[in-house]
Amino acid sequence: MTEPRDLTDLVPNHVRADLAVAVAVLEQYGPAVTDALRQLDQATTAARQALQPLEPTQDEWRLVEHATGIDRGWDAAHRLVSTLDPPDRVALPRNT
Secondary structure, eight states: OOOOOOOGGGSOHHHHHHHHHHHHHHHHHHHHHHHHHHHHHHHHHHHHHHHGGGOOOHHHHHHHHHHHTHHHHHHHHHHHHHTOOOOOOOOOOOOO
């Protein structure tokens, strides 16, 4: 069995620099973003539960979403998720 080749040097320096910045930003801010998404989800659920006895209409709920910022929070969350479309990973042949 042969050792895998280290092909890292074939990745252009500007690509490696871009990757380093992306990873650093995700490591620094990723936990805060994750916490914010969790908090948004919990707060949205709490708001719905608070209004549930009144059986709000869709229009009334939309007004609450707008007034509280729930709509802006979910719009921002969906923008984040929509950018997460990684390139297709092509399986490279394995030497067995």
